[in-house]
Amino acid sequence: MTSRSLPALPERxxxxxxxxxxxxxxxxxxxxxxxxxxxPAQAAxxxxxxxxxxxxxxxxxxxxxxxxxxxxxxxxAVAALNLIFTRTGPVVWSWWVFSVTQGGVETALAYGFxxxxxVCYGAILLATTPAGELSSALSSLLSPFRHLGAPxxxxxxxxxxxLRFVPTLGDEFQAVREAQASRGGTIARGGPVQRLRSLAxxxxxxxxxxxxxxxxLSLALDSRAWESGAPHTRWRPLHFGAAxxxxxxxxxxxxxxxxxxxxxx
Amino acid sequence: xxxGGGRVPLDRAAAPHLAGDEIARLKxxxxxxxxxxxxxxSEVSLALSGRERVCVMGANGSGKSTLALLLxxxxxxxxxxxxxxxxxxxSDGVPEGSAYAAARRQTGLVFQDPVDQIVAGVVADDxxxxxxxxxxxxxxxxxxxxxxxxxxxxxxxxxxRTSELxxxxxQRVAIASxxxxxxxxxxxxxxxAFLDVRAHAALxxxxxxxxxxxxxxxxxxxVEDAASASRLIVLEGGEVAYDGAPSALLSDEERMRALGLxxxxxxxxxxxxxxxxxxxxxMASEAELAKAIASExxxxxxxxxxxxxxxxxxxxxxxxxxxxxxxxxxLAKVLVxxxxxxxxSVPTVLxxxxSVPTVLxxxxxSVPTVLxxxxxxxxxxxxxxxxxLHSIDLTVRSGELVAxxxxxxxxxxxxxxxxxxxxxxxQGQLKFGEIDLSSPKGRREASGRIGFVMQRPERQLFARTVxxDxxxxxxxxxxxxxxxxxxxAQALSRLGIADLxxxxxxELxxxxxxxxxxxxxxxxxxxxxxxxxPLAGLDAEARxxxxxxxxxxxxxxxxxxxVTHDMDQAARADRVLALENGRVAxxxxxxxxxxxxxxxxxxxLGAPKALGFAHTLRDLGVRxxxxxxxxxxxxELEEARRP
Numbered sequence: 091m092t093s094r095s096l097p098a099l100p101e102r103x104x105x106x107x108x109x110x111x112x113x114x115x116x117x118x119x120x121x122x123x124x125x126x127x128x129x130p131a132q133a134a135x136x137x138x139x140x141x142x143x144x145x146x147x148x149x150x151x152x153x154x155x156x157x158x159x160x161x162x163x164x165x166x167a168v169a170a171l172n173l174i175f176t177r178t179g180p181v182v183w184s185w186w187v188f189s190v191t192q193g194g195v196e197t198a199l200a201y202g203f204x205x206x207x208x209v210c211y212g213a214i215l216l217a218t219t220p221a222g223e224l225s226s227a228l229s230s231l232l233s234p235f236r237h238l239g240a241p242x243x244x245x246x247x248x249x250x251x252x253l254r255f256v257p258t259l260g261d262e263f264q265a266v267r268e269a270q271a272s273r274g275g276t277i278a279r280g281g282p283v284q285r286l287r288s289l290a291x292x293x294x295x296x297x298x299x300x301x302x303x304x305x306x307l308s309l310a311l312d313s314r315a316w317e318s319g320a321p322h323t324r325w326r327p328l329h330f331g332a333a334x335x336x337x338x339x340x341x342x343x344x345x346x347x348x349x350x351x352x353x354x355x
Numbered sequence: 356x357x358x359g360g361g362r363v364p365l366d367r368a369a370a371p372h373l374a375g376d377e378i379a380r381l382k383x384x385x386x387x388x389x390x391x392x393x394x395x396x397s398e399v400s401l402a403l404s405g406r407e408r409v410c411v412m413g414a415n416g417s418g419k420s421t422l423a424l425l426l427x428x429x430x431x432x433x434x435x436x437x438x439x440x441x442x443x444x445x446s447d448g449v450p451e452g453s454a455y456a457a458a459r460r461q462t463g464l465v466f467q468d469p470v471d472q473i474v475a476g477v478v479a480d481d482x483x484x485x486x487x488x489x490x491x492x493x494x495x496x497x498x499x500x501x502x503x504x505x506x507x508x509x510x511x512x513x514x515x516r517t518s519e520l521x522x523x524x525x526q527r528v529a530i531a532s533x534x535x536x537x538x539x540x541x542x543x544x545x546x547x548a549f550l551d552v553r554a555h556a557a558l559x560x561x562x563x564x565x566x567x568x569x570x571x572x573x574x575x576x577x578v579e580d581a582a583s584a585s586r587l588i589v590l591e592g593g594e595v596a597y598d599g600a601p602s603a604l605l606s607d608e609e610r611m612r613a614l615g616l617x618x619x620x621x622x623x624x625x626x627x628x629x630x631x632x633x634x635x636x637x638m639a640s641e642a643e644l645a646k647a648i649a650s651e652x653x654x655x656x657x658x659x660x661x662x663x664x665x666x667x668x669x670x671x672x673x674x675x676x677x678x679x680x681x682x683x684x685x686l687a688k689v690l691v692x693x694x695x696x697x698x699x700s701v702p703t704v705l706x707x708x709x710s711v712p713t714v715l716x717x718x719x720x721s722v723p724t725v726l727x728x729x730x731x732x733x734x735x736x737x738x739x740x741x742x743x744l745h746s747i748d749l750t751v752r753s754g755e756l757v758a759x760x761x762x763x764x765x766x767x768x769x770x771x772x773x774x775x776x777x778x779x780x781x782q783g784q785l786k787f788g789e790i791d792l793s794s795p796k797g798r799r800e801a802s803g804r805i806g807f808v809m810q811r812p813e814r815q816l817f818a819r820t821v822x823x824d825x826x827x828x829x830x831x832x833x834x835x836x837x838x839x840x841x842x843x844a845q846a847l848s849r850l851g852i853a854d855l856x857x858x859x860x861x862e863l864x865x866x867x868x869x870x871x872x873x874x875x876x877x878x879x880x881x882x883x884x885x886x887x888x889p890l891a892g893l894d895a896e897a898r899x900x901x902x903x904x905x906x907x908x909x910x911x912x913x914x915x916x917x918v919t920h921d922m923d924q925a926a927r928a929d930r931v932l933a934l935e936n937g938r939v940a941x942x943x944x945x946x947x948x949x950x951x952x953x954x955x956x957x958x959x960l961g962a963p964k965a966l967g968f969a970h971t972l973r974d975l976g977v978r979x980x981x982x983x984x985x986x987x988x989x990x991e992l993e994e995a996r997r998p
Contacts, residue, residue, distance in 0.1 A: 099501050099504075156740045221476040222476045251474060254476060254518070268777040287827070295817050303471055307471055309429050311474065313472075323487050323493060325493045326493070
């Protein structure tokens with residue numbers, strides 16, 4: 091910077107500053123390795139890594155787990171089915187026609203832990219990587235397809251725009267649904283004709299909203315000089331730096347340690 | 356102002372624009388949505404140059420937004436000639452694409468709904484988006500991002516997700532993103548309509564700071580926005596009806612009324628005082644009026660201590676009461692105030708002796724058979740683990756109007772949804788008459804009995820004609836066909852839009868659409884009303900129609916709950932509930948709540964205009980109480996003048 095009086099942007103969390111391409115590939119690798127976690131030692135190791143990542147992501151631990159809970163609960167419930175359906179080893183508890191074996195407990199725990207691990211890795215990736223970075227990383231990773239004539243970058247941009255409007259349209263859908271319900275218009279009640287009209291009362295405003303957003307968005311893109319295919323720069327180009335190297339080494343170290351712990355007697 | 360002033364930008368867009376340069380020149384411009392049948396604009400000629408701050412006003416549907424898009428180079432007209440940024444963009448019916456593209460690069464645009472113009476998932480990336488498209492080097496972009504976010508006071512939000520910002524924050528980001536293009540012109544299309552008082556005040560301060568940087572065009576309904584502009588353009592039916600200094604028009608009562616504009620508060624005070632026989636000299640600002648009143652009312656005369664508003668408020672904080680010199684309150688918002696400006700259009704129930712609106716006469720003929728109120732005890736609600744409402748107590752009896760106020764994110768809208776029976780409370784008691792709204796059965800029973808008007812209810816319109824849309828509610832409730840028709844006709848005429856019955860709701864102006872949506876709720880003939888920001892974004896005429904509907908429903912005996920950021924509307928309620936972070940911060944009569952001026956200011960809320968003016972007068976030595984409405988202020992002044 092040439093001038094000291096210029097305001098400076100605040101710092102970001104270390105994990106947020108990593109190359110998103112590395113983060114996507116590393117997350118996939120961690121998820122695959124998650125399936126290899128079987129022993130208590132391995133579980134302890136992977137749990138430590140998870141908390142290290144949460145620290146580097148500067149995420150509030152309690153709020154983070156609360157945010158993954160809705161995804162985790164049904165998956166953990168499925169894991170718990172192992173308690174009933176796995177019948178290996180001695181019976182540790184039984185009631186009426188149900189009995190729980192030691193093998194069932196172990197399978198349920200291992201399965202549940204792995205699922206939780208994988209969900210958390212994914213959630214950390216999403217929490218530290220905004221949609222725009224994800225899409226530009228994907229377009230970079232898919233760049234070989236550009237040689238086949240596919241406009242990968244435009245696709246990625248359109249995808250990120252679409253993702254951006256999902257919550258907005260979701261909120262509007264909810265508001266219109268409630269407003270029509272308060273006028274007695276719900277597709278849950280009434281004869282077929284009335285239900286069809288209630289459906290129209292929902293879909294027409296949502297369609298109108300989508301068109302309104304699309305029109306305004308095209309004005310906004312115009313007013314900010316966006317032209318499809320025109321040359322432009324990136325103010326934060328994807329860049330594999332020293333921190334990314336460190337992350338890669340850590341990942342490799344973790345993989346080796348996990349393998350060693352798994353092959354211990 | 357621009358901190359990076361010494362740097363020479365490398366981009367093709369940032370050619371420095373000198374004061375006095377031509378920004379835009381329109382000559383006999385016409386614009387039609389439907390190929391020439393109806394003209395949204397016709398014969399519009401005007402020129403913009405230098406760093407003017409122009410306010411564009413006019414009723415809903417007068418062509419304001421279309422003019423904004425034309426000036427921003429985002430729409431080409433159907434007739435006339437357009438020059439933007441010194442180049443001819445449109446002449447002889449032919450648009451010049453490259454000239455338009457060049458003009459757009461030098462123009463920033465901010466919509467009423469800033470969400471629509473945010474393209475990136477992260478704040479800093481959104482600000483960088485425009486400069487990236489200009490192919491600027493990364494270092495230059497980074498410095499612009501920091502500079503513009505700093506200018507709008509959002510540097511701390513740099514790495515926040517754009518989806519998690521409040522309305523006011525989103526707007527600031529949208530402005531920073533537009534400013535990062537280093538525009539010679541910024542266009543704000545009704546940018547302040549949905550902001551709370553604090554965000555609106557911040558926006559007005561920002562407008563002041565931008566005066567050194569670029570030309571500004573503000574499309575607004577807000578007289579205070581107009582008063583602080585350097586030039587005012589008023590559109591009427593697509594034509595320029597006024598173009599000149601704001602003060603000349605804003606003090607011209609006859610002309611303002613003829614143009615369908617709301618009079619500034621001080622002008623209404625002056626007019627009402629003259630009608631009451633006060634001899635006031637001609638004047639051009641609120642400060643002059645205050646001085647004239649002060650010289651008319653001998654200081655220390657009259658004892659106002661036994662009027663209806665005896666509560667002495669703490670002096671308003673400096674920000675609230677200052678800056679009256681140019682005829683504007685900084686924090687006060689324009690509002691209906693429903694004082695009849697046109698005596699024939701509104702029943703004159705609020706004259707002389709009745710200074711408090713609760714004494715409205717009840718219309719015995721149309722009282723609904725069952726009257727229910729709301730009873731709320733210890734109400735709590737959370738949204739994905741975050742507590743939105745905590746321990747709310749509220750009673751609304753039938754025939755009562757309760758205003759809920761609070762800054763953005765204080766839980767107002769959630770409370771409105773709960774009262775309307777649209778969500779189940781997590782804690783506490785929520786009753787509508789004897790119906791328990793916390794049970795699914797109770798909510799089903801209440802369906803159709805509580806009229807709910809969401810924010811921007813015009814967005815719920817769907818049918819082919821206005822009449823069909825209004826009939827949707829009663830038909831769903833199984834009302835017989837003949838009665839449905841009668842109800843539709845009644846609801847439409849009640850809102851003064853009977854002539855629109857056969858039109859498509861999608862071809863109406865925003866204000867007309869709002870009235871249609873309200874008619875759709877009125878046709879349910881609900882026992883109670885819950886309205887979320889019913890006046891926001893409306894012109895003076897539509898506001899009067901909505902305010903009249905609310906008064907009428909209250910007079911019918913309905914319990915009415917209004918969520919509002921408009922303190923003048925809140926001042927007319929029977930009771931006011933001020934929410935802060937999901938808790939009741941203040942509750943009571945308007946006089947009680949507005950006596951806590953400092954607490955309200957801390958919450959980001961303002962004061963009714965009458966109260967602000969009374970404080971100005973008090974500073975000039977006039978002994979006056981704390982009137983909350985125009986009528987109360989007039990009464991106080993009359994008493995103060997009496998020997």
